[in-house]
Amino acid sequence: LNALKANSEVRVYEAGTFTEIDGVENSGTSFSTSVTVPSVDIVIFSLQYLPIKLFAIDTTSNVALPISQQFDRNYNNP
Numbered sequence: 001l002n003a004l005k006a007n008s009e010v011r012v013y014e015a016g017t018f019t020e021i022d023g024v025e026n027s028g029t030s031f032s033t034s035v036t037v038p039s040v041d042i043v044i045f046s047l048q049y050l051p052i053k054l055f056a057i058d059t060t061s062n063v064a065l066p067i068s069q070q071f072d073r074n075y076n077n078p
Helices: none
Strands: 009-014 020-024 039-046 049-058
Touching: none
Parallel strands: none
Antiparallel strands: 009 020, 009 039, 039 049
């Protein structure tokens, strides 16, 4: 994953399950992992940005995904 907002939370799951394969609480601007399953679901969270959910990403070959996180206009941190 490229072009992440710093301090994003990234979670990688076996596709169609809740089985977590990898993840990080506070990412840098990129995240990479090696997986042994044929496809994964990816969820990206950051406080000021809308969550991103990517489903059934084919991992049978190397994959590079540019991420474009959109600012959450409703975010309010009192």
